[in-house]
Amino acid sequence: MGPDVVSPETLTEVTRDLFMWAEAFLASLLRPWNAYQLLIALAVFLSAHVLAAVFKPRMYDWMRGLEGWPKWRMRALVVVQRRLRMVLFVSLIWLVVGLMRELTWPSRSYLLAIIANLSTAWLFIAFATRLIKNALLRGIVRYGAWIWVTLSITGLSDEAQSLLDSAAITVGETRLSLWLVIQAIVILAALLTGARLISSTTAATIRRNEDISPSMQVLAIKFLQVLLFGAAFFLGLRLVGFDLTGLAVLSGAIGVGLGFGLQKVVSNLVSGIIILLDKSIKPGDVISLGDTFGWINSLGARYVSVVTRDxxxxxxxxxxxxxxxxxxxxxSNEFVRLDIYFGTAYSDDPHKVREIAIDAAKSVDRVLSFKAPVCHIVGFGDSSVDYILRFWIRDPTGGLTNIRGNVYLALWDAFHEHGISIPFPQREVKLLEGSQLATKGLSD
Structure with missing residues (x-):
């Protein structure tokens, strides 16, 4: 890689043209009518400044009273309110240009027309670049566009393009000039901004469609984003003349890197696509994985966000x-069956215990009545008759531990009311005939 050979004659010629234009422009300002036009433009600017100072606070108060307007309209009004002076200046300068063309020779409004064209282009660029969210990229595109339209309107675009194109380096058979870099930045920024706008608008439409499941909405939005941004990137490279055949070697190198070093990343990406396609989980589902119990918050390209109750x-x-x-x-459905275990004393009637347990479970709010709770004996323990109580809920998102606790509390109250005892382990010690209980040291 080395600098491209540029003839000194070319640089000298371009530089001479720029200085000659600047000298001619400064000389033209000394002409009487051009000086008058500059004074008129200054008077228009001062008028716009005074009008903006008067109407800006009133416009702000009017905007505060608006209700029910869409967000995009309110944002547009905010942008206009912040640049009200420039809007008024553009409107007034074109009015002055129109009047002077009717009242005097066109040459006597030539400089005012240039100022009107410049201010209009600058205002349009300021509004258009507000669509770019990235502040750094927005600044680069805005100032670059301002410089370019200024050169175009003043007739210096060819000289500036030649000067920028002369600053170049060669990479193999590719010639990379400063002009090409600027073109690439502007074109890619415009295409990526357009892709983002289309993506966000389409994503909002997809999310409002209730016929599409949440998992398919996520899949469609991600596929659309990859398609739009990928198309904008490659189209931008083609528009600036970049040879895409060289990307074949790069894609091969990326494939080798993926095969060796990014296996887990690729596995997670493919697994994410499979999850979206088979709809096994979707945002809002309640899942348990190992010791983790929570709700699916979002599905990402590499991971799933699960939020627990804590x-x-x-x-x-x-x-x-x-x-x-x-x-x-x-x-597949919202119904969940829960089981709790308890035991009662052998002296309590098991038929009565089962009835009391079922009625206690029914008294809890979240327990479903049309899926009636059931209670069964599951064994005879050392100190209790063991039971299982099964009941259904339909809102696992409300928590499982709390509903179990409420049912246990209802059982406690019901058993206490009906005299049902909950035993605890007891041991009985018997001394065989002829044995002695050693008590040595106990009385010391």
Whole structure:
């Protein structure tokens, strides 16, 4: 890689043309009518400044009273209010140009027309670049566009392009000039901004469509984003004349890197696509994975965000959800059956215990009545008759531990009311005939 050979004659010629234009422009300002036009433009600017100082606060108060307007309209009004002086200046300068063309020779409004064209182009660029969210990129595009339209309107675009194109380096067979870099930045910024606008608008439309499941909405939005941004990137490279055949070697190198060093990343990406396609989990589902129990907050390209009831957010790799055993409490339906175990004394009637337990479970709010609770004996323990109480809920998002606790509390109250005892382990010690209980040291 080395600098491209540029003839000194070319640089000298371009530089001479720029100085000659600057000298001619400064000389033209000394002409009487050009000086008058500059004074008229200054008077128009001062008028716009005074009018903006008067109307800006009133416009602000009017905007504060607006209700029910869409956000994009309010944002547009904010942009106009902040640049009200420039808007007024453009309107007044064109009015003055129109009047002077009717009242005097066109040459006597030539400089005013240039100022009107420049101010109009600058105002349009200021409004258009507001669509770019990145502040650094917005500044580069805005000032670059201002410089370029200024050179174009003043007739210096060819000289400036020649000067920028002369500053170049060669990379193999590719010639990379400063002019090409500027073109690439502007074109790519415009295309990527357009892709972002189309993507955000389409994503909002997809999210409002209730016929599409949440998982398919996420898949469609991500596919659309990859397609739009990829197309904008490659189209921008083609428009600036970049040879895309060289990307074949780069893609091969990337493939080798993926095969060796990025296996987990690729596995998570593929697993994420599979999850979206088979709809095994979706935002809002309640899942259990190992010791983690929570709600699916979002599906990412590499991980799934799970929020637990204590506010912790777990970022679980997609691969773990594909290869591991996941309990989805709300996959096919919202109904969930819960089991709790308890025991009562042998002296209590088991028929009565079962009835009391079922009635106690029914008294809890979240327990479903049309899926009636059931209670069964599951064994005879050392100190109690063991039971299982099964009941159904339909809102696992409301929590499982709390509903179990409420049912246990209802059982406690019901057993206490009906005299049902909950035993605890007891041991009986017997001394065989002829044995002695050693008490040595106990009385000391």
């Amino acid at each position: 506010g912790k957010e777990y970022l679980i790799p997609n691969e773990d959800l594909i290869t591991g055993q996941v309990v989805n409490w709300s996959h």
